[in-house]
Amino acid sequence: MGINTMGEVSGSARGLLVGVVAAVIALGAGAGGGEASEVVVYSARSHYGQEPAIEAFTRKTGVQVKIFGGNSSELFERLRAEGDKTPADVLITVDAGNLWNAARAGLLTRVDSPELLAAIPAYLRDPEHRWFALTMRARTIMYNTKKVRPEELSTYEALGDPRWKGRLCLRTSGHIYNQSLLATLIKRHGEARVEAMVRGWVANTPTLINGDTKILEAVAAGQCDVGLANTYYLGRILAKDPTFPVAPFWANQQTTGTHVNISGAGVTAHAKNRANAVKLIEFLASPEAQQMFADANFEYPANPQAAVNPIIARWGKFTQDDTNVAAAGELQAAATRLADRAGYR
C-alpha cells in the first residue's frame, strides 16, 4: 500500500492522529462480559468530518466511541506496529483494496453476524467476513454538460476512442481508486482486454491530475471534457453550487455495470472490546445509521434498505458491477503492473 493512498486525506490532517471523543451521553451500561463501555475506532474517514451515525450509536447504547483519525496507510502501519497492544477495536477505512490488505496482513478478524450478512450485499463484503461495506461510491465518467452530450458516452473502454484525444482527465495511476477500477475490470475480462483499454486512454494523451476534486474542476473549467471520479466528490460540489456544469454518466450500463467501491469496517484482530465493536458495526449497517452515514459524505448506502440522499438521487438508478469488491485487493498488484506496461503513469 504505502503512498498510493495519501491523496485521500487533506494536508492538515496528514501525519496527525487526532483523538476525538464522540459525543458521549451515558444512558446506561454497555455490553457485558467485563468489557469497558467503550469502543476504539481507527478511522480513515475522519477527514470527511463529523459522523452523525457514530454519535447516534452512543446516544442509543451509552457506549463511548473514541475515534482516532489518519489516512489509510497511516492507520494500517499503526495497527501493524502496535500488534496485540493496539487500543483499536474497529478499523474503518476507504477503498476495498485497503480493507483487503488489512485482512491479508492479519489485522482483522472474522465476524459471523447474521445481521451484517443480511444488511450488506455479498459483493460489498469480504467473502471471509473480516470486513463489511459501510458506504458505496461509484467511480464513473464525469462530463462537462456544456461541451459533451451524454449520447457521446458509453463505456470506460470507449474513453480510448480517438474522439477524446486531448479531452480526457485521469487520476495519476499511483492512486488506489484507479488501481481498484482496473483490478475489478481485470477480474471481469482478464488482463489483455484491460491493457488494450488503458493503451487507448494513454494514446489520447490524458491530463494526469492528483485528486478527484481537481479532476471535476478541470472538467468544469473546460481544461478537459471528460474524466473519471468518485460520485461523492461531485455530490459535495453540487450541494454548494447546483450550477456546477458537470454530470455523471453511468459507464458500462449495457456490459459490466459501473464500477463501485466502498468504505468499510472490520473488527481488529486484537480488539479488547470485541462485543461493542461488533455491536457498533451492526448498528452502522442498519438502515437508520446507513442513511446518516451516506448523507454525511454524499455516498450511497451499502444497505439497500436505506434511502439515497436527494442530491445524488437525481442522477437516477444505475446498474453496478457486482464483482465482489475484494477483487480490488486481489488484483491490485496486477493492475499496477498493467498500468506501467501500458505507459499510464
Ligand code: FE
Ligand atoms: Fe475519496
